[in-house]
Amino acid sequence: MLPKQLKKFVIFFGLVSFLLSQSNEIDSNQKEKHVNRLAKESSPYLLQHQYNPVDWYPWGQEAFDKAAELDRPIFLSIGYSTCHWCHVMEHESFEDEQVAELLNENFISIKVDREEMPEVDHVYMSVCQAMTGRGGWPLTIIMTPKKEPF
Numbered sequence: 001m002l003p004k005q006l007k008k009f010v011i012f013f014g015l016v017s018f019l020l021s022q023s024n025e026i027d028s029n030q031k032e033k034h035v036n037r038l039a040k041e042s043s044p045y046l047l048q049h050q051y052n053p054v055d056w057y058p059w060g061q062e063a064f065d066k067a068a069e070l071d072r073p074i075f076l077s078i079g080y081s082t083c084h085w086c087h088v089m090e091h092e093s094f095e096d097e098q099v100a101e102l103l104n105e106n107f108i109s110i111k112v113d114r115e116e117m118p119e120v121d122h123v124y125m126s127v128c129q130a131m132t133g134r135g136g137w138p139l140t141i142i143m144t145p146k147k148e149p150f
Helices: 003-033 044-048 061-070 084-094 097-106 118-132
Strands: 056-058 074-079 108-113 139-143
Touching: 044 084, 044 108, 056 061, 061 074, 061 108, 074 084, 074 118, 084 097, 118 139
Parallel strands: 056 108, 074 108
Antiparallel strands: 074 139
């Protein structure tokens, strides 16, 4: 490489490195801003959603009790880690601050990994198919705190 080209390469590489470090810092700050209950879970799918601004609950009595206490419906989202459309929905919806605000103010949001809880997936996929004639993932169900879809 010629000295002039080498100098340009070094400057370019330095600039790219600086920008990438700033981007990582921004990502890190954004992640620190929102850490929800899924951060305590072991499921790879649930952990993918731990930094969403949506105030996710894992499937469990805590979520149902909170929904009953606040008299809010439940927004149930079921998916799995290798589901392409689950990743798309996360990026386009669950990472969006306005969507998160709407969900957080009006629902108790529960995220389920269908590979870890196939019995929950089976029940609500059957409900979805009975109500709509079709089903797939990500699966979204709106239901009462008593687990009754509507």
